Amino acid sequence: MTKSVSNKTIDNVTIRFAGDSGxxxxxxxxxxxxxxxxxxxxxxxxxxxxxxIRAPAGSLAGVSSFQIHFSSQEIHTPGERPDVLxxxxxxxxxxxxxxxxxxxxxxxxxxxxxKKNLSLAGYDNDPTEDGSLVDYYSTHFIEMGKxxxxxxxxxxxxxxxxxxxxxxxxxxxxxxxxxxxxxxTIDWLNQKFKSKPDIIEANVRALNAGYNYGDTxxxxxxxxxxxxxxxxxxxxxxxxxxxxxxxxxxxxAEKSKLDITFAGYPITPASNILHTLSNxxxxxxxxxxxxxxxxxxxxxxxxxxxxxLGITASSGPGIALKTEFMGLAIMxxxxxxxxxxxxxxxxxxxxxxxxxxxxxxxxxxxNGEAPIPVLAPTTPGDCFHAAYEACRIAVKYMTPxxxxxxxxxxxxxxxxxxxxxxNLESFDVEFxxxxxxxxxxxxxxxxxxxxxxxxxxxxxxLEHRIGGLEKQDITGNVNYDSDNHxxxxxxxxxxxxxxxxxxxxxxxxGESKGDILILSWGSGHGASRAATESLLSExxxxxxxxxxxxxxxxxxxxxILKNYNKVLIxxxxxxxxxxxxxxxxxIDAVGLNEVQGKPLGxxxxxxxxxxxxxx
Amino acid sequence: xxxxxxxxxxxxxxxQAVRWCPGCGDYAILAQTQKVFPEITTDKExxxxxxxxxxxxRFPYYMNTYGFHTIHGRAPTVASGLKIANPDxxxxxxxGDGDGFSIGGNHMIHLLRRNINLNVMxxxxxIYGLTKGQYSPTSEQGKVTYSTPMGSLDYPFNPTKxxxxxxxxxxxxxxxxxxxxxxxxxxxxxxxxxxxFIEIYQNCNIFNDGAFSELTDKETKSDRVLKVEHGxxxxxxxxxxxxxxxxxxxxxxxxxxxxxxxxxILVHDETDEFIGDMLSNFTASDTFPEPLGVLYCVERxxxxxxxxxxxxxxxxxxKGPKSVNDLLNxxxxxxxx
Numbered sequence: 001m002t003k004s005v006s007n008k009t010i011d012n013v014t015i016r017f018a019g020d021s022g023x024x025x026x027x028x029x030x031x032x033x034x035x036x037x038x039x040x041x042x043x044x045x046x047x048x049x050x051x052x053i054r055a056p057a058g059s060l061a062g063v064s065s066f067q068i069h070f071s072s073q074e075i076h077t078p079g080e081r082p083d084v085l086x087x088x089x090x091x092x093x094x095x096x097x098x099x100x101x102x103x104x105x106x107x108x109x110x111x112x113x114x115k116k117n118l119s120l121a122g123y124d125n126d127p128t129e130d131g132s133l134v135d136y137y138s139t140h141f142i143e144m145g146k147x148x149x150x151x152x153x154x155x156x157x158x159x160x161x162x163x164x165x166x167x168x169x170x171x172x173x174x175x176x177x178x179x180x181x182x183x184x185t186i187d188w189l190n191q192k193f194k195s196k197p198d199i200i201e202a203n204v205r206a207l208n209a210g211y212n213y214g215d216t217x218x219x220x221x222x223x224x225x226x227x228x229x230x231x232x233x234x235x236x237x238x239x240x241x242x243x244x245x246x247x248x249x250x251x252x253a254e255k256s257k258l259d260i261t262f263a264g265y266p267i268t269p270a271s272n273i274l275h276t277l278s279n280x281x282x283x284x285x286x287x288x289x290x291x292x293x294x295x296x297x298x299x300x301x302x303x304x305x306x307x308x309l310g311i312t313a314s315s316g317p318g319i320a321l322k323t324e325f326m327g328l329a330i331m332x333x334x335x336x337x338x339x340x341x342x343x344x345x346x347x348x349x350x351x352x353x354x355x356x357x358x359x360x361x362x363x364x365x366x367n368g369e370a371p372i373p374v375l376a377p378t379t380p381g382d383c384f385h386a387a388y389e390a391c392r393i394a395v396k397y398m399t400p401x402x403x404x405x406x407x408x409x410x411x412x413x414x415x416x417x418x419x420x421x422x423n424l425e426s427f428d429v430e431f432x433x434x435x436x437x438x439x440x441x442x443x444x445x446x447x448x449x450x451x452x453x454x455x456x457x458x459x460x461x462l463e464h465r466i467g468g469l470e471k472q473d474i475t476g477n478v479n480y481d482s483d484n485h486x487x488x489x490x491x492x493x494x495x496x497x498x499x500x501x502x503x504x505x506x507x508x509x510g511e512s513k514g515d516i517l518i519l520s521w522g523s524g525h526g527a528s529r530a531a532t533e534s535l536l537s538e539x540x541x542x543x544x545x546x547x548x549x550x551x552x553x554x555x556x557x558x559x560i561l562k563n564y565n566k567v568l569i570x571x572x573x574x575x576x577x578x579x580x581x582x583x584x585x586x587i588d589a590v591g592l593n594e595v596q597g598k599p600l601g602x603x604x605x606x607x608x609x610x611x612x613x614x615x
Numbered sequence: 616x617x618x619x620x621x622x623x624x625x626x627x628x629x630x631q632a633v634r635w636c637p638g639c640g641d642y643a644i645l646a647q648t649q650k651v652f653p654e655i656t657t658d659k660e661x662x663x664x665x666x667x668x669x670x671x672x673r674f675p676y677y678m679n680t681y682g683f684h685t686i687h688g689r690a691p692t693v694a695s696g697l698k699i700a701n702p703d704x705x706x707x708x709x710x711g712d713g714d715g716f717s718i719g720g721n722h723m724i725h726l727l728r729r730n731i732n733l734n735v736m737x738x739x740x741x742i743y744g745l746t747k748g749q750y751s752p753t754s755e756q757g758k759v760t761y762s763t764p765m766g767s768l769d770y771p772f773n774p775t776k777x778x779x780x781x782x783x784x785x786x787x788x789x790x791x792x793x794x795x796x797x798x799x800x801x802x803x804x805x806x807x808x809x810x811x812f813i814e815i816y817q818n819c820n821i822f823n824d825g826a827f828s829e830l831t832d833k834e835t836k837s838d839r840v841l842k843v844e845h846g847x848x849x850x851x852x853x854x855x856x857x858x859x860x861x862x863x864x865x866x867x868x869x870x871x872x873x874x875x876x877x878x879x880i881l882v883h884d885e886t887d888e889f890i891g892d893m894l895s896n897f898t899a900s901d902t903f904p905e906p907l908g909v910l911y912c913v914e915r916x917x918x919x920x921x922x923x924x925x926x927x928x929x930x931x932x933x934k935g936p937k938s939v940n941d942l943l944n945x946x947x948x949x950x951x952x
Contacts, residue, residue, distance in 0.1 A: 298692025467684025
């Protein structure tokens, strides 16, 4: 008897994989993402994992999850409430069930619902047995443990290893449900476990077991088709924010012919930048794991002084430690790129969760009048452009620069239109030369940018001294004169202000004037854009401006803000950008603020806009 | 030899007025450095002096080379990054006991451990000078200062011993008043490949005057100072008849000519870590003379050399993406038409 299956085409789906930290949920999510990318969907992802490497197995604290939103339309966020929840154990069910949409699909690994696991999760009764789920959701209680054990019979590996393949089994079920090919995952397994044929075999069998279960089990009667998305023409790959940042740096090195020295100290969630770049020595990138955060930025600045482009990356607590060196970089006017992958604060805070709360720290957090340009990427893929631009501006203006990304951007991913380096803004570097030795003045400036020249040790005749003491204008000699200090403070400020000349006109999505402007910055882009699309489809007239440059702000922003009655600023902090906008433009901007360790949801913005209209 | 014109002391003097207190030991160190540098290099443009904060850290402003006056305690980080970026440079780090061992202690030990090929000149005056006279991490316990009116409570660091414990591969000690010795230590540091650490006793005549007078006064110095030289017996004293004798593993001061002959006296071996450690311990003792000279020196591959090797090795690897464009286009890709 053949099973009757109907195919249903839908626009978009949000799936959340949830399980114990050791259940391999990041892997299942990652593979589902890669496959969805290859079949041509637009997508956006949100991994979420505990700060502990291995919290006690089966506990609520140990639950790790991965959400993917994929679509045949252009999308901007990883989705809010999932349509499908995969729960590999009772704790995962307990933590995530509340988010599953009413009537959503719930796939559970039945074998993990043991007495011990139920009790660890705080269930008195087994929810897969007591009927509490079946009335509300489309439930599939699958004995994944048993399925993989049967599938792997005859392979000579320990039963513990067999059990670990159940994440592939869950993935197989979903691949069947959404009609995705298994081949990219099988190719990937072959690559990853090259020298371990037994492990490859077990995982492939588990994947097939899940797929075949979907195919044969009577309970699955519908397969969902999500067609290719209509994205702009070109060649794509799936891209996360970490890799994008690193590729941006590498492309900057290639275009400028500068050496790159990256110096940093391990910290979540920025460490992956250090890891990735450490593999690129072949391309001339030097990496240095320093003894602490201060040494990381110090070495980067030393490298810049020596004619490399020094780069460091960290997260809030590490950035706090680096601030004194930022002051020195401002004073000595050397290029330096500082990437802050923001996480929940204050103090150690929420190391693995995202937040946008280091904005004030980036813009203001130093002693003295210490202006630093601040650039915030808007999407995982945009981290490439932000990193490239930061490198270029740092050198062109001889200044430290801060890139404000966050946990959501670096760990999240999306389809990425692969850029052609030839089409990027040109990036030429000119060091001061031996021929400049006659009457060389280290603090003489380029009239247009106000940048001083980059005179590096090893150049004959340009020997000079720099340091953190106030500099005399033009000569760079130590100088405590009051008028000179006033002048130098103004010059340093004007130099950063001049960067506004590099900022392209601000694009407005939706209504270019009217009632409400949604003004987002950095990673707030996705939710704000999704909300704007949704509101426009309901014929509610709003505009959206997405700000990347926080300091300096785009020079057209003031006049844009005047075109709207109200300005709404959604951000994952208590209103830092709103304060800056209020101070800068004297407007009564309204905030939408949430600090819950995750990106803002588009629906909240939609609601807020509707409230504002009804006010 | 090179046919480049030989530089003179004057070539290393910058046009900035020197602003240390009159009588400060720093003047002597500056003068000896300027004097010895023409013997060290003909490529002045490759020399960089990097410093932190403190009296000693003003040093780069007075040297007509490249110079970077950084922030308190952090000079080793800047110097390390500079040397990594350009291993061709001759990098000199000038620091003090507060800068180098209090606020910057962490960086100092890691610099020594990594063995980056640069030179450290630690001016130790056992006091904070620029902040006007607080005790430092090398001040003796019980030091009465503005911040410790009843005497300091903490025990001091022994810089050479700390450097040895941090895996320093070149550890020397000298003093501001012994001009020839100071010069020879600078030359030795320059010749050594790796982090060369010189502790320079330096008198602060304002806040800690006479801290090293026993080692410089005519009447006492012969009995209080032991000049060590590789391969030479450890002899000292006004009569040149005192020596270090090793009784098992215990060093003792003995008189040559009575029970002991010159052959019984311990011969200095710079490459022997036990001897280096023993000499470092002398500093903290009243029984033993103060050792000046190269206490310990071994060749060990430097961080910067190893890094260059790794970079070259990586470039030889033909596997994987070959260009930036390959990397941009790596992994699963698809076309949207």
